[in-house]
Amino acid sequence: MQPEGLKVIIIGVIAMALFGASFVGYIAHLKRVAPAISDPALQVTGADADKRFAKLDGRANLYFVALTACFGVVTYLAFDAIHALRVMLLPQAVMTFPISHAFLVLAAMFAGAGVACMVFCAWVRRRWGEDARWYISYVSVRRYKCDYERLCRGLGTALVVLVVLMLPLGLNSYVQVRESGFVIHPFFALREQVHPYADINGIATSAKFIAPNGRIRHERDYVVHFKDGTRWVASNLPSGDVYDRVQVAETLAKKAGVTIIEVPIFKTSDVYN
Structure with missing residues:
Protein backbone atom coordinates (compact mmCIF):
# COMPACT_ATOMS: atom_id res chain seq x y z
CA MET A 1 0.00 0.00 0.00
CA SER A 173 -4.98 18.90 -2.63
CA TYR A 174 -2.97 18.91 -5.85
CA VAL A 175 0.47 18.76 -7.45
CA GLN A 176 1.46 20.89 -10.43
CA VAL A 177 4.47 21.10 -12.69
CA ARG A 178 4.48 24.74 -13.77
CA GLU A 179 6.90 26.66 -15.93
CA SER A 180 8.04 28.55 -12.84
CA GLY A 181 8.55 25.54 -10.59
CA PHE A 182 7.21 22.46 -8.88
CA VAL A 183 4.09 23.09 -6.74
CA ILE A 184 2.73 20.85 -3.99
CA HIS A 185 -0.45 21.47 -2.02
CA PRO A 186 -0.80 18.71 0.64
CA PHE A 187 -4.21 17.65 1.95
CA PHE A 188 -4.18 19.54 5.25
CA ALA A 189 -2.03 22.48 4.11
CA LEU A 190 -3.39 26.02 3.94
CA ARG A 191 -0.88 27.13 1.32
CA GLU A 192 0.88 25.52 -1.58
CA GLN A 193 4.59 24.75 -1.48
CA VAL A 194 6.51 26.21 -4.44
CA HIS A 195 9.93 24.77 -5.33
CA PRO A 196 11.85 26.47 -8.15
CA TYR A 197 13.57 23.92 -10.34
CA ALA A 198 16.94 25.26 -9.19
CA ASP A 199 16.07 23.99 -5.70
CA ILE A 200 15.91 20.37 -6.85
CA ASN A 201 19.09 18.69 -5.64
CA GLY A 202 18.48 15.28 -7.17
CA ILE A 203 15.98 12.54 -7.96
CA ALA A 204 16.34 8.91 -6.93
CA THR A 205 14.33 5.93 -8.09
CA SER A 206 14.02 2.27 -7.16
CA ALA A 207 11.79 -0.62 -8.11
CA LYS A 208 11.74 -1.86 -4.51
CA PHE A 209 11.06 -0.41 -1.09
CA ILE A 210 10.73 -1.65 2.46
CA ALA A 211 7.15 -1.27 3.69
CA PRO A 212 6.39 -0.30 7.31
CA ASN A 213 5.71 -3.98 8.13
CA GLY A 214 9.27 -4.82 7.10
CA ARG A 215 8.38 -6.59 3.87
CA ILE A 216 9.98 -5.73 0.57
CA ARG A 217 7.48 -4.39 -1.96
CA HIS A 218 8.16 -4.36 -5.69
CA GLU A 219 6.82 -1.12 -7.09
CA ARG A 220 8.73 1.69 -8.74
CA ASP A 221 8.82 4.99 -6.93
CA TYR A 222 10.72 8.27 -7.14
CA VAL A 223 12.06 10.54 -4.40
CA VAL A 224 12.78 14.19 -5.22
CA HIS A 225 15.37 15.80 -2.93
CA PHE A 226 15.42 19.57 -2.44
CA LYS A 227 18.39 21.69 -1.40
CA ASP A 228 16.71 22.68 1.88
CA GLY A 229 16.87 19.05 3.00
CA THR A 230 13.20 18.22 2.40
CA ARG A 231 12.00 15.62 -0.08
CA TRP A 232 8.89 14.67 -2.00
CA VAL A 233 7.86 11.11 -2.80
CA ALA A 234 6.14 10.55 -6.15
CA SER A 235 3.72 8.02 -4.64
CA ASN A 236 2.23 10.98 -2.76
CA LEU A 237 0.68 12.22 -5.99
CA PRO A 238 -2.98 12.94 -5.21
CA SER A 239 -4.01 11.10 -8.38
CA GLY A 240 -2.52 7.87 -7.03
CA ASP A 241 -1.55 6.81 -10.57
CA VAL A 242 1.71 4.84 -10.94
CA TYR A 243 2.29 6.04 -14.50
CA ASP A 244 1.95 9.68 -13.38
CA ARG A 245 4.99 9.20 -11.11
CA VAL A 246 7.18 8.45 -14.12
CA GLN A 247 5.91 11.49 -16.01
CA VAL A 248 6.47 13.84 -13.09
CA ALA A 249 9.94 12.51 -12.27
CA GLU A 250 11.16 12.66 -15.85
CA THR A 251 9.75 16.15 -16.38
CA LEU A 252 11.28 17.45 -13.14
CA ALA A 253 14.64 15.92 -14.03
CA LYS A 254 14.60 17.61 -17.42
CA LYS A 255 13.60 21.02 -16.09
CA ALA A 256 16.03 20.88 -13.15
CA GLY A 257 18.88 19.54 -15.25
CA VAL A 258 19.52 16.55 -13.00
CA THR A 259 19.88 12.85 -13.65
CA ILE A 260 17.53 10.31 -12.11
CA ILE A 261 19.71 7.98 -10.05
CA GLU A 262 18.77 4.31 -9.68
CA VAL A 263 19.20 2.95 -6.14
CA PRO A 264 18.90 -0.72 -5.12
CA ILE A 265 16.05 -0.22 -2.64
CA PHE A 266 14.28 2.55 -0.71
CA LYS A 267 14.23 2.33 3.06
CA THR A 268 10.92 2.81 4.83
CA SER A 269 11.98 6.29 5.94
CA ASP A 270 12.74 7.22 2.33
CA VAL A 271 9.19 6.61 1.15
CA TYR A 272 7.00 7.06 4.23
CA ASN A 273 7.54 10.47 5.74
Missing part, protein backbone atom coordinates in the same frame (compact mmCIF):
# COMPACT_ATOMS: atom_id res chain seq x y z
CA GLN A 2 1.47 3.33 -1.09
CA PRO A 3 1.31 6.57 0.94
CA GLU A 4 -1.44 8.15 -1.14
CA GLY A 5 -3.64 5.09 -0.83
CA LEU A 6 -2.92 4.98 2.88
CA LYS A 7 -4.00 8.61 3.20
CA VAL A 8 -7.40 7.88 1.67
CA ILE A 9 -7.82 4.88 3.97
CA ILE A 10 -6.73 6.89 7.02
CA ILE A 11 -9.18 9.66 6.14
CA GLY A 12 -11.93 7.05 5.89
CA VAL A 13 -10.95 5.50 9.23
CA ILE A 14 -10.88 8.91 10.92
CA ALA A 15 -14.28 9.74 9.45
CA MET A 16 -15.69 6.41 10.66
CA ALA A 17 -14.20 6.96 14.12
CA LEU A 18 -15.74 10.42 14.31
CA PHE A 19 -19.05 9.03 13.16
CA GLY A 20 -18.90 6.21 15.72
CA ALA A 21 -18.07 8.61 18.54
CA SER A 22 -20.86 10.95 17.43
CA PHE A 23 -23.27 8.02 17.25
CA VAL A 24 -22.57 6.87 20.81
CA GLY A 25 -22.50 10.39 22.22
CA TYR A 26 -25.66 11.48 20.47
CA ILE A 27 -27.59 8.41 21.64
CA ALA A 28 -26.54 9.13 25.22
CA HIS A 29 -27.67 12.73 24.79
CA LEU A 30 -31.05 11.74 23.32
CA LYS A 31 -31.68 9.26 26.13
CA ARG A 32 -31.64 12.25 28.45
CA VAL A 33 -33.47 14.85 26.38
CA ALA A 34 -35.70 12.68 24.15
CA PRO A 35 -36.21 9.25 25.73
CA ALA A 36 -38.30 6.67 23.88
CA ILE A 37 -41.99 6.68 24.81
CA SER A 38 -43.67 3.32 24.59
CA ASP A 39 -47.21 3.26 23.17
CA PRO A 40 -49.05 0.27 24.73
CA ALA A 41 -51.27 0.03 21.66
CA LEU A 42 -48.30 -0.83 19.43
CA GLN A 43 -47.12 -3.92 21.39
CA VAL A 44 -43.37 -3.72 20.80
CA THR A 45 -42.44 -6.37 23.37
CA GLY A 46 -42.73 -10.15 23.29
CA ALA A 47 -41.89 -12.96 20.88
CA ASP A 48 -44.46 -11.91 18.28
CA ALA A 49 -43.05 -8.39 18.25
CA ASP A 50 -39.53 -9.74 17.75
CA LYS A 51 -40.65 -11.84 14.78
CA ARG A 52 -42.45 -8.89 13.23
CA PHE A 53 -39.39 -6.70 13.73
CA ALA A 54 -37.05 -9.27 12.16
CA LYS A 55 -39.23 -9.29 9.05
CA LEU A 56 -39.46 -5.51 8.81
CA ASP A 57 -35.83 -4.88 9.69
CA GLY A 58 -34.57 -6.72 6.61
CA ARG A 59 -36.74 -4.53 4.42
CA ALA A 60 -35.63 -1.42 6.31
CA ASN A 61 -31.98 -2.26 5.76
CA LEU A 62 -32.58 -2.73 2.04
CA TYR A 63 -34.39 0.61 1.87
CA PHE A 64 -31.53 2.33 3.66
CA VAL A 65 -28.90 0.79 1.37
CA ALA A 66 -30.94 1.77 -1.69
CA LEU A 67 -31.36 5.33 -0.45
CA THR A 68 -27.66 5.56 0.34
CA ALA A 69 -26.74 4.30 -3.13
CA CYS A 70 -29.14 6.70 -4.89
CA PHE A 71 -28.06 9.74 -2.93
CA GLY A 72 -24.42 8.63 -3.13
CA VAL A 73 -24.50 8.48 -6.94
CA VAL A 74 -26.14 11.89 -7.22
CA THR A 75 -23.68 13.33 -4.72
CA TYR A 76 -20.73 11.82 -6.55
CA LEU A 77 -21.82 13.40 -9.83
CA ALA A 78 -22.11 16.76 -8.08
CA PHE A 79 -18.70 16.36 -6.43
CA ASP A 80 -17.16 15.32 -9.73
CA ALA A 81 -18.48 18.49 -11.39
CA ILE A 82 -17.11 20.63 -8.54
CA HIS A 83 -13.81 18.75 -8.81
CA ALA A 84 -13.59 19.51 -12.55
CA LEU A 85 -14.36 23.17 -11.92
CA ARG A 86 -11.67 23.35 -9.23
CA VAL A 87 -9.10 21.91 -11.63
CA MET A 88 -10.08 24.48 -14.26
CA LEU A 89 -9.51 27.30 -11.75
CA LEU A 90 -5.98 26.18 -10.88
CA PRO A 91 -3.08 28.17 -12.38
CA GLN A 92 -1.92 27.11 -15.82
CA ALA A 93 0.62 24.30 -15.64
CA VAL A 94 2.49 21.79 -17.75
CA MET A 95 1.02 19.00 -15.61
CA THR A 96 -1.74 19.02 -13.02
CA PHE A 97 -2.57 16.17 -10.67
CA PRO A 98 -5.66 16.78 -8.51
CA ILE A 99 -7.07 14.56 -5.77
CA SER A 100 -8.03 11.08 -6.93
CA HIS A 101 -11.60 10.06 -7.62
CA ALA A 102 -11.28 7.53 -4.79
CA PHE A 103 -11.58 10.46 -2.40
CA LEU A 104 -14.69 11.70 -4.21
CA VAL A 105 -16.24 8.22 -3.97
CA LEU A 106 -15.49 8.09 -0.24
CA ALA A 107 -16.98 11.54 0.34
CA ALA A 108 -20.06 10.69 -1.74
CA MET A 109 -20.60 7.47 0.25
CA PHE A 110 -20.62 9.37 3.54
CA ALA A 111 -22.80 12.14 2.14
CA GLY A 112 -25.22 9.61 0.65
CA ALA A 113 -25.48 7.77 3.96
CA GLY A 114 -26.03 11.08 5.75
CA VAL A 115 -28.88 12.16 3.50
CA ALA A 116 -30.36 8.65 3.68
CA CYS A 117 -30.38 8.88 7.49
CA MET A 118 -32.14 12.23 7.35
CA VAL A 119 -34.96 11.08 5.07
CA PHE A 120 -35.22 7.41 6.07
CA CYS A 121 -38.07 7.66 8.57
CA ALA A 122 -40.17 9.91 6.36
CA TRP A 123 -39.59 7.52 3.46
CA VAL A 124 -40.70 4.38 5.29
CA ARG A 125 -43.74 6.20 6.69
CA ARG A 126 -44.86 6.88 3.14
CA ARG A 127 -44.14 3.33 2.00
CA TRP A 128 -45.28 1.26 4.97
CA GLY A 129 -48.07 3.14 6.69
CA GLU A 130 -48.87 1.54 10.07
CA ASP A 131 -45.90 -0.85 9.81
CA ALA A 132 -43.58 2.16 9.73
CA ARG A 133 -45.10 3.61 12.88
CA TRP A 134 -44.71 0.27 14.65
CA TYR A 135 -41.14 -0.27 13.37
CA ILE A 136 -39.97 3.19 14.45
CA SER A 137 -41.55 2.70 17.87
CA TYR A 138 -39.89 -0.73 18.27
CA VAL A 139 -36.43 0.59 17.35
CA SER A 140 -36.88 3.60 19.62
CA VAL A 141 -37.94 1.53 22.65
CA ARG A 142 -36.08 -1.74 22.23
CA ARG A 143 -32.82 -0.82 20.46
CA TYR A 144 -31.83 2.79 21.15
CA LYS A 145 -34.17 3.82 24.00
CA CYS A 146 -34.52 7.27 22.51
CA ASP A 147 -36.40 9.09 19.75
CA TYR A 148 -35.29 7.13 16.66
CA GLU A 149 -36.46 9.73 14.15
CA ARG A 150 -34.52 12.46 15.90
CA LEU A 151 -31.52 10.15 16.12
CA CYS A 152 -31.56 9.56 12.36
CA ARG A 153 -31.83 13.26 11.57
CA GLY A 154 -29.03 14.15 13.95
CA LEU A 155 -26.59 11.50 12.73
CA GLY A 156 -27.41 12.25 9.12
CA THR A 157 -26.68 15.90 9.70
CA ALA A 158 -23.37 15.00 11.38
CA LEU A 159 -22.30 12.92 8.37
CA VAL A 160 -23.19 15.66 5.90
CA VAL A 161 -21.35 18.29 7.97
CA LEU A 162 -18.30 16.00 8.12
CA VAL A 163 -18.26 15.73 4.33
CA VAL A 164 -18.74 19.48 3.93
CA LEU A 165 -15.67 20.03 6.11
CA MET A 166 -13.50 17.38 4.39
CA LEU A 167 -14.42 18.08 0.76
CA PRO A 168 -12.67 21.48 0.46
CA LEU A 169 -9.49 19.93 1.89
CA GLY A 170 -9.56 17.19 -0.72
CA LEU A 171 -10.37 19.49 -3.62
CA ASN A 172 -7.51 21.75 -2.55
Whole structure:
Protein backbone atom coordinates (compact mmCIF):
# COMPACT_ATOMS: atom_id res chain seq x y z
CA MET A 1 0.00 0.00 0.00
CA GLN A 2 1.47 3.33 -1.09
CA PRO A 3 1.31 6.57 0.94
CA GLU A 4 -1.44 8.15 -1.14
CA GLY A 5 -3.64 5.09 -0.83
CA LEU A 6 -2.92 4.98 2.88
CA LYS A 7 -4.00 8.61 3.20
CA VAL A 8 -7.40 7.88 1.67
CA ILE A 9 -7.82 4.88 3.97
CA ILE A 10 -6.73 6.89 7.02
CA ILE A 11 -9.18 9.66 6.14
CA GLY A 12 -11.93 7.05 5.89
CA VAL A 13 -10.95 5.50 9.23
CA ILE A 14 -10.88 8.91 10.92
CA ALA A 15 -14.28 9.74 9.45
CA MET A 16 -15.69 6.41 10.66
CA ALA A 17 -14.20 6.96 14.12
CA LEU A 18 -15.74 10.42 14.31
CA PHE A 19 -19.05 9.03 13.16
CA GLY A 20 -18.90 6.21 15.72
CA ALA A 21 -18.07 8.61 18.54
CA SER A 22 -20.86 10.95 17.43
CA PHE A 23 -23.27 8.02 17.25
CA VAL A 24 -22.57 6.87 20.81
CA GLY A 25 -22.50 10.39 22.22
CA TYR A 26 -25.66 11.48 20.47
CA ILE A 27 -27.59 8.41 21.64
CA ALA A 28 -26.54 9.13 25.22
CA HIS A 29 -27.67 12.73 24.79
CA LEU A 30 -31.05 11.74 23.32
CA LYS A 31 -31.68 9.26 26.13
CA ARG A 32 -31.64 12.25 28.45
CA VAL A 33 -33.47 14.85 26.38
CA ALA A 34 -35.70 12.68 24.15
CA PRO A 35 -36.21 9.25 25.73
CA ALA A 36 -38.30 6.67 23.88
CA ILE A 37 -41.99 6.68 24.81
CA SER A 38 -43.67 3.32 24.59
CA ASP A 39 -47.21 3.26 23.17
CA PRO A 40 -49.05 0.27 24.73
CA ALA A 41 -51.27 0.03 21.66
CA LEU A 42 -48.30 -0.83 19.43
CA GLN A 43 -47.12 -3.92 21.39
CA VAL A 44 -43.37 -3.72 20.80
CA THR A 45 -42.44 -6.37 23.37
CA GLY A 46 -42.73 -10.15 23.29
CA ALA A 47 -41.89 -12.96 20.88
CA ASP A 48 -44.46 -11.91 18.28
CA ALA A 49 -43.05 -8.39 18.25
CA ASP A 50 -39.53 -9.74 17.75
CA LYS A 51 -40.65 -11.84 14.78
CA ARG A 52 -42.45 -8.89 13.23
CA PHE A 53 -39.39 -6.70 13.73
CA ALA A 54 -37.05 -9.27 12.16
CA LYS A 55 -39.23 -9.29 9.05
CA LEU A 56 -39.46 -5.51 8.81
CA ASP A 57 -35.83 -4.88 9.69
CA GLY A 58 -34.57 -6.72 6.61
CA ARG A 59 -36.74 -4.53 4.42
CA ALA A 60 -35.63 -1.42 6.31
CA ASN A 61 -31.98 -2.26 5.76
CA LEU A 62 -32.58 -2.73 2.04
CA TYR A 63 -34.39 0.61 1.87
CA PHE A 64 -31.53 2.33 3.66
CA VAL A 65 -28.90 0.79 1.37
CA ALA A 66 -30.94 1.77 -1.69
CA LEU A 67 -31.36 5.33 -0.45
CA THR A 68 -27.66 5.56 0.34
CA ALA A 69 -26.74 4.30 -3.13
CA CYS A 70 -29.14 6.70 -4.89
CA PHE A 71 -28.06 9.74 -2.93
CA GLY A 72 -24.42 8.63 -3.13
CA VAL A 73 -24.50 8.48 -6.94
CA VAL A 74 -26.14 11.89 -7.22
CA THR A 75 -23.68 13.33 -4.72
CA TYR A 76 -20.73 11.82 -6.55
CA LEU A 77 -21.82 13.40 -9.83
CA ALA A 78 -22.11 16.76 -8.08
CA PHE A 79 -18.70 16.36 -6.43
CA ASP A 80 -17.16 15.32 -9.73
CA ALA A 81 -18.48 18.49 -11.39
CA ILE A 82 -17.11 20.63 -8.54
CA HIS A 83 -13.81 18.75 -8.81
CA ALA A 84 -13.59 19.51 -12.55
CA LEU A 85 -14.36 23.17 -11.92
CA ARG A 86 -11.67 23.35 -9.23
CA VAL A 87 -9.10 21.91 -11.63
CA MET A 88 -10.08 24.48 -14.26
CA LEU A 89 -9.51 27.30 -11.75
CA LEU A 90 -5.98 26.18 -10.88
CA PRO A 91 -3.08 28.17 -12.38
CA GLN A 92 -1.92 27.11 -15.82
CA ALA A 93 0.62 24.30 -15.64
CA VAL A 94 2.49 21.79 -17.75
CA MET A 95 1.02 19.00 -15.61
CA THR A 96 -1.74 19.02 -13.02
CA PHE A 97 -2.57 16.17 -10.67
CA PRO A 98 -5.66 16.78 -8.51
CA ILE A 99 -7.07 14.56 -5.77
CA SER A 100 -8.03 11.08 -6.93
CA HIS A 101 -11.60 10.06 -7.62
CA ALA A 102 -11.28 7.53 -4.79
CA PHE A 103 -11.58 10.46 -2.40
CA LEU A 104 -14.69 11.70 -4.21
CA VAL A 105 -16.24 8.22 -3.97
CA LEU A 106 -15.49 8.09 -0.24
CA ALA A 107 -16.98 11.54 0.34
CA ALA A 108 -20.06 10.69 -1.74
CA MET A 109 -20.60 7.47 0.25
CA PHE A 110 -20.62 9.37 3.54
CA ALA A 111 -22.80 12.14 2.14
CA GLY A 112 -25.22 9.61 0.65
CA ALA A 113 -25.48 7.77 3.96
CA GLY A 114 -26.03 11.08 5.75
CA VAL A 115 -28.88 12.16 3.50
CA ALA A 116 -30.36 8.65 3.68
CA CYS A 117 -30.38 8.88 7.49
CA MET A 118 -32.14 12.23 7.35
CA VAL A 119 -34.96 11.08 5.07
CA PHE A 120 -35.22 7.41 6.07
CA CYS A 121 -38.07 7.66 8.57
CA ALA A 122 -40.17 9.91 6.36
CA TRP A 123 -39.59 7.52 3.46
CA VAL A 124 -40.70 4.38 5.29
CA ARG A 125 -43.74 6.20 6.69
CA ARG A 126 -44.86 6.88 3.14
CA ARG A 127 -44.14 3.33 2.00
CA TRP A 128 -45.28 1.26 4.97
CA GLY A 129 -48.07 3.14 6.69
CA GLU A 130 -48.87 1.54 10.07
CA ASP A 131 -45.90 -0.85 9.81
CA ALA A 132 -43.58 2.16 9.73
CA ARG A 133 -45.10 3.61 12.88
CA TRP A 134 -44.71 0.27 14.65
CA TYR A 135 -41.14 -0.27 13.37
CA ILE A 136 -39.97 3.19 14.45
CA SER A 137 -41.55 2.70 17.87
CA TYR A 138 -39.89 -0.73 18.27
CA VAL A 139 -36.43 0.59 17.35
CA SER A 140 -36.88 3.60 19.62
CA VAL A 141 -37.94 1.53 22.65
CA ARG A 142 -36.08 -1.74 22.23
CA ARG A 143 -32.82 -0.82 20.46
CA TYR A 144 -31.83 2.79 21.15
CA LYS A 145 -34.17 3.82 24.00
CA CYS A 146 -34.52 7.27 22.51
CA ASP A 147 -36.40 9.09 19.75
CA TYR A 148 -35.29 7.13 16.66
CA GLU A 149 -36.46 9.73 14.15
CA ARG A 150 -34.52 12.46 15.90
CA LEU A 151 -31.52 10.15 16.12
CA CYS A 152 -31.56 9.56 12.36
CA ARG A 153 -31.83 13.26 11.57
CA GLY A 154 -29.03 14.15 13.95
CA LEU A 155 -26.59 11.50 12.73
CA GLY A 156 -27.41 12.25 9.12
CA THR A 157 -26.68 15.90 9.70
CA ALA A 158 -23.37 15.00 11.38
CA LEU A 159 -22.30 12.92 8.37
CA VAL A 160 -23.19 15.66 5.90
CA VAL A 161 -21.35 18.29 7.97
CA LEU A 162 -18.30 16.00 8.12
CA VAL A 163 -18.26 15.73 4.33
CA VAL A 164 -18.74 19.48 3.93
CA LEU A 165 -15.67 20.03 6.11
CA MET A 166 -13.50 17.38 4.39
CA LEU A 167 -14.42 18.08 0.76
CA PRO A 168 -12.67 21.48 0.46
CA LEU A 169 -9.49 19.93 1.89
CA GLY A 170 -9.56 17.19 -0.72
CA LEU A 171 -10.37 19.49 -3.62
CA ASN A 172 -7.51 21.75 -2.55
CA SER A 173 -4.98 18.90 -2.63
CA TYR A 174 -2.97 18.91 -5.85
CA VAL A 175 0.47 18.76 -7.45
CA GLN A 176 1.46 20.89 -10.43
CA VAL A 177 4.47 21.10 -12.69
CA ARG A 178 4.48 24.74 -13.77
CA GLU A 179 6.90 26.66 -15.93
CA SER A 180 8.04 28.55 -12.84
CA GLY A 181 8.55 25.54 -10.59
CA PHE A 182 7.21 22.46 -8.88
CA VAL A 183 4.09 23.09 -6.74
CA ILE A 184 2.73 20.85 -3.99
CA HIS A 185 -0.45 21.47 -2.02
CA PRO A 186 -0.80 18.71 0.64
CA PHE A 187 -4.21 17.65 1.95
CA PHE A 188 -4.18 19.54 5.25
CA ALA A 189 -2.03 22.48 4.11
CA LEU A 190 -3.39 26.02 3.94
CA ARG A 191 -0.88 27.13 1.32
CA GLU A 192 0.88 25.52 -1.58
CA GLN A 193 4.59 24.75 -1.48
CA VAL A 194 6.51 26.21 -4.44
CA HIS A 195 9.93 24.77 -5.33
CA PRO A 196 11.85 26.47 -8.15
CA TYR A 197 13.57 23.92 -10.34
CA ALA A 198 16.94 25.26 -9.19
CA ASP A 199 16.07 23.99 -5.70
CA ILE A 200 15.91 20.37 -6.85
CA ASN A 201 19.09 18.69 -5.64
CA GLY A 202 18.48 15.28 -7.17
CA ILE A 203 15.98 12.54 -7.96
CA ALA A 204 16.34 8.91 -6.93
CA THR A 205 14.33 5.93 -8.09
CA SER A 206 14.02 2.27 -7.16
CA ALA A 207 11.79 -0.62 -8.11
CA LYS A 208 11.74 -1.86 -4.51
CA PHE A 209 11.06 -0.41 -1.09
CA ILE A 210 10.73 -1.65 2.46
CA ALA A 211 7.15 -1.27 3.69
CA PRO A 212 6.39 -0.30 7.31
CA ASN A 213 5.71 -3.98 8.13
CA GLY A 214 9.27 -4.82 7.10
CA ARG A 215 8.38 -6.59 3.87
CA ILE A 216 9.98 -5.73 0.57
CA ARG A 217 7.48 -4.39 -1.96
CA HIS A 218 8.16 -4.36 -5.69
CA GLU A 219 6.82 -1.12 -7.09
CA ARG A 220 8.73 1.69 -8.74
CA ASP A 221 8.82 4.99 -6.93
CA TYR A 222 10.72 8.27 -7.14
CA VAL A 223 12.06 10.54 -4.40
CA VAL A 224 12.78 14.19 -5.22
CA HIS A 225 15.37 15.80 -2.93
CA PHE A 226 15.42 19.57 -2.44
CA LYS A 227 18.39 21.69 -1.40
CA ASP A 228 16.71 22.68 1.88
CA GLY A 229 16.87 19.05 3.00
CA THR A 230 13.20 18.22 2.40
CA ARG A 231 12.00 15.62 -0.08
CA TRP A 232 8.89 14.67 -2.00
CA VAL A 233 7.86 11.11 -2.80
CA ALA A 234 6.14 10.55 -6.15
CA SER A 235 3.72 8.02 -4.64
CA ASN A 236 2.23 10.98 -2.76
CA LEU A 237 0.68 12.22 -5.99
CA PRO A 238 -2.98 12.94 -5.21
CA SER A 239 -4.01 11.10 -8.38
CA GLY A 240 -2.52 7.87 -7.03
CA ASP A 241 -1.55 6.81 -10.57
CA VAL A 242 1.71 4.84 -10.94
CA TYR A 243 2.29 6.04 -14.50
CA ASP A 244 1.95 9.68 -13.38
CA ARG A 245 4.99 9.20 -11.11
CA VAL A 246 7.18 8.45 -14.12
CA GLN A 247 5.91 11.49 -16.01
CA VAL A 248 6.47 13.84 -13.09
CA ALA A 249 9.94 12.51 -12.27
CA GLU A 250 11.16 12.66 -15.85
CA THR A 251 9.75 16.15 -16.38
CA LEU A 252 11.28 17.45 -13.14
CA ALA A 253 14.64 15.92 -14.03
CA LYS A 254 14.60 17.61 -17.42
CA LYS A 255 13.60 21.02 -16.09
CA ALA A 256 16.03 20.88 -13.15
CA GLY A 257 18.88 19.54 -15.25
CA VAL A 258 19.52 16.55 -13.00
CA THR A 259 19.88 12.85 -13.65
CA ILE A 260 17.53 10.31 -12.11
CA ILE A 261 19.71 7.98 -10.05
CA GLU A 262 18.77 4.31 -9.68
CA VAL A 263 19.20 2.95 -6.14
CA PRO A 264 18.90 -0.72 -5.12
CA ILE A 265 16.05 -0.22 -2.64
CA PHE A 266 14.28 2.55 -0.71
CA LYS A 267 14.23 2.33 3.06
CA THR A 268 10.92 2.81 4.83
CA SER A 269 11.98 6.29 5.94
CA ASP A 270 12.74 7.22 2.33
CA VAL A 271 9.19 6.61 1.15
CA TYR A 272 7.00 7.06 4.23
CA ASN A 273 7.54 10.47 5.74
